[in-house]
Amino acid sequence: MKKTLLILAGLATGVSSFAAETITVGASPVPHAEMLKFVQPALAKQGYTLKVIEFSDYITPNLALSQKQIDANFFQHQPYLDQYNKDHGTNLVSLVKVHLEPMGVYANTDSEAKFIKSKKATDVAQKSKIGVPNDPTNEGRALNILQANGILKLKAGVAYPTKRDIVGNPYNVQIVELDPAMLPRSLSGKQLDLAVINSNYALSANLKPTRDAVILESKDSPFANIIAVRPDELNQPKMKALAKAMTSPEMKKFIEQKYNGAIVPSF
Numbered sequence: 001m002k003k004t005l006l007i008l009a010g011l012a013t014g015v016s017s018f019a020a021e022t023i024t025v026g027a028s029p030v031p032h033a034e035m036l037k038f039v040q041p042a043l044a045k046q047g048y049t050l051k052v053i054e055f056s057d058y059i060t061p062n063l064a065l066s067q068k069q070i071d072a073n074f075f076q077h078q079p080y081l082d083q084y085n086k087d088h089g090t091n092l093v094s095l096v097k098v099h100l101e102p103m104g105v106y107a108n109t110d111s112e113a114k115f116i117k118s119k120k121a122t123d124v125a126q127k128s129k130i131g132v133p134n135d136p137t138n139e140g141r142a143l144n145i146l147q148a149n150g151i152l153k154l155k156a157g158v159a160y161p162t163k164r165d166i167v168g169n170p171y172n173v174q175i176v177e178l179d180p181a182m183l184p185r186s187l188s189g190k191q192l193d194l195a196v197i198n199s200n201y202a203l204s205a206n207l208k209p210t211r212d213a214v215i216l217e218s219k220d221s222p223f224a225n226i227i228a229v230r231p232d233e234l235n236q237p238k239m240k241a242l243a244k245a246m247t248s249p250e251m252k253k254f255i256e257q258k259y260n261g262a263i264v265p266s267f
Contacts, residue, residue, distance in 0.1 A: 020044070020047050020048060020049040021047060021048050021049070021238055022048070022049045022050075022051055023043070023048050023049070023050050023051065023071050023072070023238050023239075023241075023242055024051045024053060024070045024071045024072075025050065025051070025052055025053070025070060025071060025072045025073060025074055025227070025242075026053045026054075026055050026060070026061040026064050026065065026070045026072075026073040026074070026075070027052055027053070027054060027055065027061070027073065027074040027075055028054070028055065028056070028061075028074075028075040028200045029054045029056070029200075029204060030200055030203045030204045031099075031101070031199075031200060031203060031258075031259060031263055032074045032075050032200065032225070033052050033054050034258070035074075035098070035099075035246070035251065035254070035255070036050060036052045036074060036246075037050075037052060038251065038254050039242075039245040039246060039248075039250075039251065040052075042245050042248070042250070043241060043242065043245055046241050048238055048241055048242075050242070053070060055073075055075065056181060057179075057181060058075065058076065058080070058135060058180060061073035061075050061076075062076075062081070062084050062088070062090070062092060062228070065092060065228060065229070065230065066088070066090045066092060066230070068230070071229065071233060071238075071239075072095060072227050072228060072229045072233070072239070072242065073227070073228050074098070074225070074226075074227045074228075075200070075225070076225065076226065076228065077137070077222075077223040077224060077225055077226060078094055078097075078222075078223075078224070078226055079137045079141075079160075079222070079223065080135070080137045080138065081094065081226065081228055082137075083135075083136055083137050083160065091230075091231055092228045092229070092230060092231075093228065093229060093230075093231050093234060094226040094227070094228060094229075095226070095227040095228065095229045095234065095239055095242070095243050096226065096227050096243040096246060096247055096267075097224040097225070097226050097247075097266040097267060098224070098225055098226065098227060098246050098247065098251075098265075098266060098267065099224065099225050099255055099263050099264060099265050099266050100219065100221060100223065100224045100225065100263070100264045100266050101198060101199030101200060101209075101223075101225060101262075101263055102199060102209055102216050102217040102218075102219060102221065102262070102264070103138075103141060103142060103145060103196060103197065103198055103199065103216075103217040103221075103223075104196070104197060104199065104202060104207075104209045104212070104213030104214075104215065104216045104217065105121065105130075105145065105146070105149075105194055105195070105196050105197075105213055105214050105215035105216075106184075106187055106194065106195050106196075106197055106202065106207055106212055106213055106214065107124055107187075107193065107194050107214050108187050108188065108190050108192065108193060108194075109190075110190065110193070111124050111128065111193045111194060112124075112214070121149055121151070121214050121215050122149070122150055122151060122171060124193070124194065124214060125151045125171045125173055125194065126171050126172070127171065127172050127173070127174075128171070128173050128174070128193035128194050129173075129174045129176055129191070129192050129193050129194070130146070130151075130173050130174065130175055130176065130192065130193065130194045130195065130196065131176045131177075131178050131183045131186055131187065131192040131194070131195035131196065132163075132175055132176070132177055132178070132183075132195075132196045133177075133178070133179075133180040133183070133196070133198065134177040134178055134179055134180070135180070136160045136162070137160055138180060138198060139160070139161075139162055139163075139177060140158075140159070140160035140161045140162070141217075141221075141223060142196035143161050143162070143163070143165075143166070143175075144161070145196060145215060145217055146173075146196070148218075149215050150170075151171055151173060152166050152168060152169050152170075152171070152173060152175075153166070153167050153168025153169075153170075154166060154167065155167050162177075163175040163177065176192060180197070180198055180201055181201055183195040183196075183197045183201060184197060184201055184202065184204070184205035184207065185205075188205070194214070199262055199263060202262075203259075203262065208260075208262055209261075209262040210260065210261045210262055219264055224266035225266070227242065227243065227246060247267040251265070252265045252267070
């Protein structure tokens with residue numbers, strides 16, 4: 001009887017040793033969560049259960065990560081993470097670069113009709129209300145896109161400019177700072193004439209950057225999206241497995257086929 005119990009105990013121990021380890025990642029719904037869900041089967045074959053928790057804002061994922069409620073997050077670029085660490089006294093780090101989401105300038109239906117007729121973004125901009133994200137890094141990114149296309153001029157040497165750094169406004173535009181998630185809704189409701197929108201929020205609103213943007217950010221932008229982790233987790237086997245899966249040839253093919261240029265691989 002004792003021998004039988006020992007054998008059963010040994011079998012139980014053997015089963016538990018092969019139990020899947022869970023990796024919990026917080027992500028924006030589109031495209032980040034979609035991309036994570038794509039690699040779930042590949043990670044499962046390696047003994048990892050990838051749990052994806054969706055967040056609709058840009059603050060909670062880093063807060064949850066720093067408080068150890070999740071193992072990693074996937075929604076932001078390096079400049080945003082750097083600014084977050086500086087503002088909140090945290091030391092979250094990048095695990096891997098995955099993709100670039102070109103930021104785009106979108107028009108409401110009335111302004112879009114003007115653009116189709118003139119083909120000049122500056123004609124659309126005349127005396128328009130332009131919505132931009134209200135977080136420092138993405139507002140600066142948005143304003144630099146507007147400057148690159150001749151809509152306004154910014155004070156030189158400012159890393160993350162805000163509307164207070166506008167020194168030239170030849171088209172008399174009004175810059176409206178809004179929560180990034182609110183921009184598509186405000187645009188479709190015509191509270192804005194134009195809006196500079198991150199691709200994840202554009203895609204969630206059924207806006208395709210390569211089709212619908214009147215201005216699209218250059219593909220050589222430094223704002224590649226990253227997976228962020230706590231520094232003590234950086235070299236953990238499960239994190240290395242996640243990084244490898246998210247930068248695999250299969251992931252590159254998935255990005256290219258599913259998003260048709262709206263998202264560009266960064267690996």
